Amino acid sequence: MDATSPRFPANVREAFSDSQLQRALSKVPSGFIKKRADARDRLPEFDALRDQARDIKNHTLAHLDLYLERYVDKVEAAGGKVHFCTSADEARATIIDLCKSFDARTVTKGKSMIGEEIDINEALEGAGITPVETDLGEYIIQLRHERPSHIIAPAVHLNKDQVEADFRRVHSHLPPDRVLDEGSSLVNEARQVLREKYIAADVGITGANFLIAETGTSIIVTNEGNGDLTQTLPKAHIVLATIEKLVPTLEDVATILRVLARSATGQEFSSYTTLSTGPRREGDPDGPGEYHVVILDNGRSGMLGTDFQHMLRCIRCGACLNHCPVYQAIGGHAYGWVYPGPMGSVLTPSLIGIDKAGHLPNASTFCGRCEEVCPMRIPLPSMMRHWREREFERHLTPQTVRWGLGVWSFFAKRPALYRLVTGIGARVLSNMAGQRGRLRSVPMAGGWTRHRDLPAPAGKTFMAQWKARAK
């Protein structure tokens, strides 16, 4: 997909003036945040499990080559096949070749962010194959030709009345006078419509939350059961996964599963956690006849051994999005590519380049809540800082910002001069504000004062006050 990340400031302005979006976003804090906090409080070991989850992934990444070899051996021993793809192009071509080998006309899909990353739906359509998203949120946004705005709640930017309008528009074979104003009636209608698609599909494509080296198993974690119908009913199951999904053993995956659902939705466990190992076996009455795993790199190996390796621990729970004041204000689409919020601000520059995604690591107040809630203890703010430094080094920051930072650093390196100038500044601003203590407008600070007053300084700098107190 063409990233709109370079137009981030314009995207943000659009998001602020979108009243439907703002209405939908207002529900994020009361939902996800409270549920996660309650789940954490119910499990005394929660924070200790986060430490272990981090250590498990660190160990796995350090030995990724060896665990991947073992994983592949086990998949093949179970009758599956693994395809290695370095780029999005290779993954698309591999999947299309596979679908063609099954004479596929329709493909059902479980929710997969990697699928979004490689634009698999467009590629399938281009090859004359119809992709059908089966996760309810993904189905809704597919009908609207939109992108997910959240990594676990793709349609979180929409309200019920919008979904109703879409269903009436697309499901035109159903009676026009049917009642659809309740969430339950919308869910039932989608259930009915998609049921036929599952049965008709030739191939089912799912993502993977984890790949287990010990057993050659892929895991999906869902609540709807759509992923299970997607992978069980068709002739073939294709798993699309990236290299960092590997974990060593069943014990290791249990630890990470214990923090995943709690961080994501505040559930103790998701409704369906499904472990798949190979295709249908001798005597099995159902299950896919073939089982293929497409392992994608797409830039991730370049993050190994760098400042950004931490990011490969991410398990896509979405907690950092839910807790981010910037995400809460602008939603996911403004970030302009597949991954929004703090995790996207770190990952997107790695995958599409800091020249295109330079705005994203700047879209942070550095409040630190993302790191505080991350189940894998990923140091998101410090990695955003790394990106800001690289952006500056590569002269990608705007001229005015560079000039401003240059002036500041000139004074900051000369403490006596710094104190003199800030002392004068504080006195001038304080005098300008007078009794009110606030400034309506300040020369060269219109960007701030157009929307709010600037609190005036106290008249003396902190250093001056400290000195006076020390006497």
Place this chain on the structure above:
Amino acid sequence: MEGTGKMSTSTPKAEFIARLRRSLKVSGDDGTRKAAVAARLGTHAPNLVPGRAEGNAAHRQKLFIEQATAVQTSVDNVKAAADVPAAIADYLRRHNLPQALRHGTDPMLRKLPWKKGAPSLEVKEGRADPADEVSVAHAFAGVAETGTLILCSGPNNPTTLNFLPETHIVVLEAADLVGTYEEVWTRLREKFGEGEMPRTVNMITGPSRTADIEQTIELGAHGPRRLHVILLGK
């Protein structure tokens, strides 16, 4: 796709893995690294296991029921296998559901006295048909810590029974109710062998649900709307 030949759509395995090694600045022959990996896979030692499921069978049962009912699973305690058909018929009656069900060729389910215990029940065997409204499955295990059912696929246990029908009834023998996921992994290794798994292991915690529309939970998104457990034994 732009002129990609049939055989050249993917990267050879050796090249793919060599790239990982270059980034990590490691060699695949390093004995220390190999030993670390072999040890972890061989011992598969448990990490920190939450203490909430520690205790005797009565505690595990209480916790399982608490956790299961918190996610809208209903649980019926049935003392003897002979009483299971009647309990199922009664459940279906209470919920105004048809007196017809399907189960796999699981020996335990087959042995239940269906005709004698619930003469009005129509019982079919095999994989689920899209028209089936009720299925019955036999759990491999139950996990107290989160009220989770473990179902393994195999010739006698079709996976479709767990997802296609609107009402999913699972018979869980009390002796198969364990505390934690780790205990399930141990039982899987005992039954299927070290490093071996059944084709599908379903960990099921409550009926199908979605919160994709305005974060409001609705049951029965694609899978079962109702999940009912017959906990068999004392």
